[in-house]
Amino acid sequence: MKKEEKEYKRILVTSALPYANGPIHLGHLAGAYLLADIYVRYQRMKKRDVLYICGSDEHGVPITIAAGKKGVTPQEIVNEFHFRNKVAFEKFGISFDYYGRTSSKVHHQTSQEIFLNLHAKGIFSKRVEKQLYDEKIDMFLPDRYVKGTCPVCGYAEAYGDQCEKCGSSLSPAELIEPKSVLTGDVPVYKETMHWFLPLGRFQQRIEKWIESKPHWKTNVLGQVRSWLKEGLSDRAVTRDLSWGVAVPLEEAKGKVLYVWFDAPIGYISATKEWAQEKNDPDLWKTYWQRQDTRLVHFIGKDNIVFHCIMFPAMLMAHGDYVLPDNVPANEFLNLEGNKLSTSKNYAVWLEDYLERFPPDPLRYYLANNAPETKDADFTWQEFQQRNNSELADIIGNFINRTLTFVDKRYHGLVPEYGEYDDLDKTMLDVLKKAPKKIGLYFEQFEFRKGINAFMDVGRMSNKYFNDQEPWTTVTKQPGKCATTLNICLQACRSLAILMGPILPFSAEKVWRMLGLDGVVARQLWDDAGSPALKPGHKLGQADILFKKIEDSDIEPEIERLKKIAAEMMERKNSEKPVVQTKPKISFDDFGKIELRVATVLEAGRVEKTDKLLQLRIRIGDETRQIVAGIAAWYSPENLVGKKITVIANLEPATIRGIESNGMLLAAEDESGQLSLIVPDRDVASGAKIR
Ligand SMILES: [Zn+2]
Incomplete structure (x- = not known):
């Protein structure tokens, strides 16, 4: 069935707002910016009415953390990276019509208006929750401000939202022995009120809307459908933090809007600022509030849920806005076979690239090798x-x-x-x-x-x-x-x-x-x-268009990345023993242990216990008696004739009045269940184990 093409009068294109806590790297470009720019430049040459909007995302905990680490204010951090990124994008030819920022006054006002609009419609639910609180500095601790032991893998440095070791999503309450990142103190639980967007109420509308988008990329539809299948739940739109858009309610003093709520509104507020600069302050409405606008969000795959479920739900709740016609999200870009890591500097930073090479060769290669449907490698x-x-x-x-x-x-x-x-x-x-x-x-x-x-x-x-x-x-x-x-x-x-x-x-x-x-x-x-050049037209001066890139131009970059990759690998290996072992022993120590295969001759329960079995075993020519705590998992009759493994030179012990002359070997799983270690081929009783 052919989809009926809707008549659109104008196109509004957005690229994901980059976080203003660090510089732009190739992964960003391949994800949300380069292809959007190609699309927009093409549409402009088609003489269509197209507007390209982006800006810095300047709120959120990573920014306050980065500021804390550097000993500066969050505003200083975002000022630095807003301008640096804006310049780098320009030099790379990303042709935004407007590059805004979410710390601007217009953005704060716009976000507050949308919050109040939804609040007046009774959309939000209010709930008192217990949250971790640092008493020393009188501050609620957002997830990233809490560290502790991961309940899944045991990693001691897991954050309150995620364990970076095993990748599990966590909540601060799940951490074992949580600590405040700011003071190192053990936080307490304190009650706090928050506003929630009940996404479940929009589930059906979103489902119906998504099903009207069969032309979307399959990687995007797949992710959205799996979210919908899980069922949408309430999502907090406020939090206790000082940096961000203040919640415009008297009873919400000291709270700000959650960054996932205010960031996409950044597209709208940047469009407002663009219209103001054009001296046509209401022009933004033409792009955002007329149904014949085609809205297209270019993003990376980590942003799919925000642009295909949450932001659309906010816009549906509001009622006056267009919904995206398409969200062509990209997968991730890897670098020389490894995942990018900004914290380990395993990345190619746009500013560095531009110091060495012209923009076009990178545009060509990245766009040609873009992670359109699956991860790609640079x-x-x-x-x-x-x-x-x-x-x-x-x-x-x-x-x-x-x-x-x-x-x-x-x-x-x-x-x-x-x-x-x-x-x-x-x-x-x-x-x-x-x-x-x-x-x-x-x-x-x-x-x-x-x-x-x-x-x-x-x-x-x-x-x-x-x-x-x-x-x-x-x-x-x-x-x-x-x-x-x-x-x-x-x-x-x-x-x-x-x-x-x-x-x-x-x-x-x-x-x-x-x-x-x-x-x-x-x-x-x-x-x-069309062959539009007229005979006799005077040509200009010929020049080299693309300079060849020599081995010596790229070798230092390859070496640098190799070195970091090797360090990352080493660190990974040294962190490997998730298994907590006892102190190392020498080979001689090990040699002192006499391990042998034994045959069970007789087996019976030890009276008045549910755990213990008394076994008569044969090791080579010798017969002896041992006591083992395996009654919960092995019945005596099934053991007779079985080959097991034992420590043959352990000092005898007396258990419940019975002498045990040796110890059998068994593996214990997390639930405490024991499983006998048995030779996987038939070997003679008494065989040495090495
Ligand atoms: Zn973990």
Whole structure:
């Protein structure tokens, strides 16, 4: 069944608000920003009404913790990273129409208005809860401010929301021996009132809405459906913290909005600020409150639940807003085969990258290798190879050989064309069809395919140049040569427009080399396929488009990451003994223990106990008696004839008046159940165990 395409008048695109507690790395770019930017740049060239909104997420506990560690205020932390990230995005060509921040006044007001709107509608439920409290500093402790032992794996440094060792989600109450991160004191429980969004009340509406989105990416639908299947529960929208948007109620003094609640509102408040800058303060409503707006959220997979369930529930509850038409979330990007780790500096930071390389090669490789449907891996070698053998050898080479040829043979003027042969017609047809073909992939969020289709145009252009052999025809068939070069120049112009969304900096460079007016970003996408260069047009100066990347350029980066990966591996191994062992013993110590296989000859219960069995066993030629606490799991009759293992040289002991001359070996599981250790093949009684 074909989905009926709704008529949209405008497109509102958002990228996840990055946390302003650290710099941007490649994982961020591949997740929520680069593909969104390609999409937006494409839509602008389609001359559609598109608005691209983002900003810094400046609230939340990680920011107050980062501030605490550095001994500065949270505002100082967010000021630093807001501006640093804004600049880095700009240098990388991410073309937000507005980059806001959630510490702004407009954002605080907007969040409070939405909270009060929902509050007035009676949406929230109120509940008194017991929460951990640090009495020394009179402060409730949010999950990240509590550390303790993980109840799942025993890791001693687990946080109140998650154990970083085993990955279990936790609540502070589950921690064994919780401690305040701030004072090291044992926190107490104290009652506190909080407001909750009862998501369960929106379950059916969200289900129905999600089922109307069969065109969404399968990885997104899969995650949303599994949340819905589990059933939605209440979620706190307030918390006891000083940094954040104050809850605008008298009875909620000292509380702020939970960051998951205020952060997505950041998209709305940033749009308001954008409209104010345009001197059209109500313009934001056109994008957020008219149902003919297509809202698209670009995010990483860790944000799916917030953008597909919680934020939509808030907007449904409010009633005046559009819901997302699509949420093309990406999976994660790994680095040289390992997971990124910002705390271990196992990452490639955008600022560092930009100091060494131009933005476009990274845009090309990352977009072509984006984790669209599954996790992807970034390697420096592949980055180098994609730049050298695709960007430089195909696109760069074709444009350069065309321009230098025309410069030399035609004084830098576009030559006249004559009659077209079959190869000419095929090439012109490839150019004509390219914008629609590539554009369709972009509209369907299949960026990898779109970029490959773009590269195919470059490949075919190069092949066309080779097949027409202008270096031969230039003397023998000058008319044919002129036609070939005319078409090659048309292809250069087409490629400049087609690379506009993907390689914006290089596209403008080609435009200048072609001596064209204006900028690529303002060209009409659909015109990319028409042979618009007029004969006699004066070209500009040819220049290298993509510089080759040498081994020596990337080797230091590879080495740096290898070193960190090795350290991470070592740390992981040294942390390995989750199993608490006794102090190490020497091999000689072990040699003192005489372990033997024994056969059970007779077995019976020890009177007046439920635990003990009395066994008569044979070790080689010797027969002896032992007492073992296995009655709960083994009946005497099943033991007779069985081969077991024993310590044969243990000092005799008297148990319940019975002499036990040795001890059998058994494994004990967590529940205390014992399981006899038996040889896995038939061996003679008395065999030594080593
Ligand atoms: Zn754990």
